[in-house]
Amino acid sequence: MEMDLDLDDDDQFAELNAAFTAWLAGSSGVVLNPKIGLQDLRSSSAGRGVIALAPLAQDETVLALPRASVLSVANSELFEKLREELSTLDSWLALIIVLIYETRPSSPWKPYIDLLPRTFDTLMYWSTAELAELQGSAVVAKIGRAEADVVFREKLWPIVKKHQELFSDTEIAPDLAIDAIGSLVDAAHRMGSVIMSYSFELELPGSDSASDSGSEDEEEDGRFYKGMVPMADMLNADAGRNNCRLFQTPTTLEMRTTVAIPAGAELFNDYGALPRSDLLRRYGYITENYARHDVVEVSSGLLTTVAGRALDPEDRTKRIDFLLDEGVLDDAFDIGTDLRVPDDVLVVIGTLLHPREQWREVKPRKSEAVARVLLEVLETRLGAYESGVEEDEALLRDQTVQGRRRIAVEVRLGEKKIIVGALAKVREWTPPDSAKRTETDAPDGERAGKRAKR
Numbered sequence: 001m002e003m004d005l006d007l008d009d010d011d012q013f014a015e016l017n018a019a020f021t022a023w024l025a026g027s028s029g030v031v032l033n034p035k036i037g038l039q040d041l042r043s044s045s046a047g048r049g050v051i052a053l054a055p056l057a058q059d060e061t062v063l064a065l066p067r068a069s070v071l072s073v074a075n076s077e078l079f080e081k082l083r084e085e086l087s088t089l090d091s092w093l094a095l096i097i098v099l100i101y102e103t104r105p106s107s108p109w110k111p112y113i114d115l116l117p118r119t120f121d122t123l124m125y126w127s128t129a130e131l132a133e134l135q136g137s138a139v140v141a142k143i144g145r146a147e148a149d150v151v152f153r154e155k156l157w158p159i160v161k162k163h164q165e166l167f168s169d170t171e172i173a174p175d176l177a178i179d180a181i182g183s184l185v186d187a188a189h190r191m192g193s194v195i196m197s198y199s200f201e202l203e204l205p206g207s208d209s210a211s212d213s214g215s216e217d218e219e220e221d222g223r224f225y226k227g228m229v230p231m232a233d234m235l236n237a238d239a240g241r242n243n244c245r246l247f248q249t250p251t252t253l254e255m256r257t258t259v260a261i262p263a264g265a266e267l268f269n270d271y272g273a274l275p276r277s278d279l280l281r282r283y284g285y286i287t288e289n290y291a292r293h294d295v296v297e298v299s300s301g302l303l304t305t306v307a308g309r310a311l312d313p314e315d316r317t318k319r320i321d322f323l324l325d326e327g328v329l330d331d332a333f334d335i336g337t338d339l340r341v342p343d344d345v346l347v348v349i350g351t352l353l354h355p356r357e358q359w360r361e362v363k364p365r366k367s368e369a370v371a372r373v374l375l376e377v378l379e380t381r382l383g384a385y386e387s388g389v390e391e392d393e394a395l396l397r398d399q400t401v402q403g404r405r406r407i408a409v410e411v412r413l414g415e416k417k418i419i420v421g422a423l424a425k426v427r428e429w430t431p432p433d434s435a436k437r438t439e440t441d442a443p444d445g446e447r448a449g450k451r452a453k454r
């Protein structure tokens with residue numbers, strides 16, 4: 001991540017770290033393990049990180065904060081002032097407006113806010129030309145910058161406009177008179193990106209679920225709230241190297257080691273088992289260690305179009321509605337590095353291919369007809385990428401290909417390799433003696449049996 005602080009100014013970087021650490025250590029109820037410290041990792045493009053200054057044991061607490069120290073909507077003074085209006089917003093929008101409010105000099109969180117980035121490498125901030133390098137990856141459709149713009153204008157701007165006096169010394173203040181809405185939208189994008197890459201989904205005390213949390217998005221089912229947890233969010237993450245996690249009790253949040261950590265080693269929190277495409281979208285970086293979580297997404301639209309081609313529209317709609325009702329048909333399906341085709345995909349294809357009335361009873365089955373559909377789907381999917389595997393491999397051998405372009409090539413190549421591997425696997429499904437078998441020859445068991453509940 002690029003940091004907005006003048007990156008060449010090492011003094012300022014160290015000064016901000018020192019101010020933040022002193023502020024946190026002096027906050028009521030916070031326990032900061034003296035064996036950890038902030039580290040300047042800008043030379044490896046990782047911003048700040050946290051390292052062990054002395055050996056840490058497994059399950060050692062490196063940081064404990066009372067919930068009152070979390071920068072959340074409920075803990076902000078703005079909530080007292082605009083309770084009703086903030087309650088109409090979803091938790092992401094409400095926290096965005098709170099973070100903008102907390103950029104004022106008198107904010108109790110100022111030393112923390114000063115550490116948060118202003119520029120990002122997340123996909124939201126890639127140019128059209130840079131995003132074109134990711135063509136074919138499903139991640140491009142998930143960025144949602146235009147949609148966010150509309151929401152900021154329609155939901156946040158009326159509140160800020162109505163209560164301009166509350167924002168008169170925040171970071172948007174200088175522009176309030178000139179291009180007020182533009183300034184608000186820019187600030188909202190910044191804070192939206194901060195939330196995406198720094199916030200935690202925290203469990204409301206008293207709710208009944210698991211006691212630990214990464215910074216993944218959880219269902220907004222009323223049991224969770226978004227919160228910024230100072231210092232806990234200074235930990236980087238690196239898949240297999242992760243060695244810490246945030247644990248929650250009704251009153252505190254604790255970052256604890258999950259393994260022993262030697263002196264000098266970096267502390268890594270767990271951001272979740274994210275494919276590199278999503279890591280890039282949400283956090284603006286990738287590492288080779290996340291390649292194990294890569295997936296390729298196959299849309300249901302493509303799947304049902306190919307599998308249901310022979311059906312008349314009415315029949316096709318009936319079967320798709322059935323699959324939707326059964327919860328088998330999702331917007332898209334993932335194939336991961338294990339190259340396993342999900343059972344639901346087999347059921348969707350089988351249901352749309354079945355020549356008789358018993359299509360409601362289809363079980364997941366790797367038949368030749370199903371394989372034919374899958375091969376076409378995967379070939380079509382592969383065709384969505386502009387370049388081939390060899391071309392991308394050549395680009396990665398070229399050391400002049402760097403920065404966002406190199407990252408994009410790595411992400412799209414990872415996805416293409418999964419498709420190529422899955423194609424080879426599916427080709428293996430056609431045993432020589434099944435050459436003449438079609439879906440009409442469904443085995444008796446399948447005809448009579450009920451589909452297993454997934």
Ligand SMILES: C[S@@+](CC[C@H](N)C(=O)[O-])C[C@H]1O[C@@H](n2cnc3c(N)ncnc32)[C@H](O)[C@@H]1O
Binds near residue numbers: 001115287
């Ligand atoms: C929760 S913050 C961690 C603290 C952050 N490094 C900082 O300087 O404020 C998440 C951000 O840290 C960076 N980051 C985390 N893990 C990283 C890694 N293994 N390599 C490079 N950057 C990483 C990314 O920019 C990510 O969006």
